[in-house]
Amino acid sequence: MAKILLVNGSPNEHGCTATALDEMSAVFEKNGIEAERLWLGRKAVPDCIACHKCQQGGGCVFGDHVNAVAERIDEIDGFVFGSPVYYGGVTGRLTSFMDRLFFSIPDDKFAGKPAASVVSCRRGGASAAFERLNNYYLMENMIVAGSQYWNQVHGNTPDEIRRDIEGLQTMRTLAQNMSWLLKNLEAGKASGVCPPEYEEKIFTNFIRNV
Numbered sequence: 001m002a003k004i005l006l007v008n009g010s011p012n013e014h015g016c017t018a019t020a021l022d023e024m025s026a027v028f029e030k031n032g033i034e035a036e037r038l039w040l041g042r043k044a045v046p047d048c049i050a051c052h053k054c055q056q057g058g059g060c061v062f063g064d065h066v067n068a069v070a071e072r073i074d075e076i077d078g079f080v081f082g083s084p085v086y087y088g089g090v091t092g093r094l095t096s097f098m099d100r101l102f103f104s105i106p107d108d109k110f111a112g113k114p115a116a117s118v119v120s121c122r123r124g125g126a127s128a129a130f131e132r133l134n135n136y137y138l139m140e141n142m143i144v145a146g147s148q149y150w151n152q153v154h155g156n157t158p159d160e161i162r163r164d165i166e167g168l169q170t171m172r173t174l175a176q177n178m179s180w181l182l183k184n185l186e187a188g189k190a191s192g193v194c195p196p197e198y199e200e201k202i203f204t205n206f207i208r209n210v
């Protein structure tokens with residue numbers, strides 16, 4: 001059974017972001033896909049200190065949820081990262097978690113896996129936060145799933161989110177699209193369709209050698 005990890009980057013475990021993710025989880029489960037939730041909690045999440053120790057192996061020096069997910073990365077077939085909008089951006093806790101997660105895990109562990117972002121806001125800033133989240137997947141050869149609209153819900157309370165019927169439909173459509181994508185990937189693998197072979201990565205810092 002395929003597994004999707006849904007990360008809630010809100011300090012509210014059962015708040016608006018969680019309500020949007022719940023709507024997706026119900027669709028995943030209906031499609032026979034395991035939907036696992038990870039809530040990042042309310043304690044401060046350390047940000048990346050650019051020590052580069054993770055690149056020597058052994059994971060992030062701060063451990064926490066980052067290494068717990070890293071250890072299980074091969075079991076996870078797809079990801080959804082959800083955040084409330086704070087001043088037009090992603091929460092600090094989710095940014096810190098994702099910076100360390102994506103920096104400490106080899107690129108090939110993410111490549112070819114579907115990913116999606118979900119944002120929740122009262123009124124504005126959803127697009128900027130949404131784009132910020134998508135930046136992670138778009139440089140890891142991941143497959144970014146979309147929906148009928150940008151993946152956002154509007155409200156300050158779970159009850160308000162439940163009344164954002166377009167937002168919730170967008171979540172259900174997104175989960176349908178991700179489910180379909182996962183099933184296609186599984187079917188492709190079973191029939192011998194190989195993932196792309198990539199060239200060795202060029203890393204130039206914009207400096208030309210010739």
Ligand SMILES: Cc1cc2nc3c(=O)[nH]c(=O)nc-3n(C[C@H](O)[C@H](O)[C@H](O)COP(=O)(O)O)c2cc1C
Pocket residue numbers: 010011012014015016017018083084085086087088089120121122123124125154155156157
């Ligand atoms: C520090 C802070 C900043 C916020 N900034 C915005 C914002 O820029 N735009 C907006 O529409 N709502 C903003 N909000 C409201 C939340 O994004 C909104 O209530 C969200 O749905 C809460 O999700 P949650 O229950 O999952 O935490 C802010 C809330 C907080 C606490």
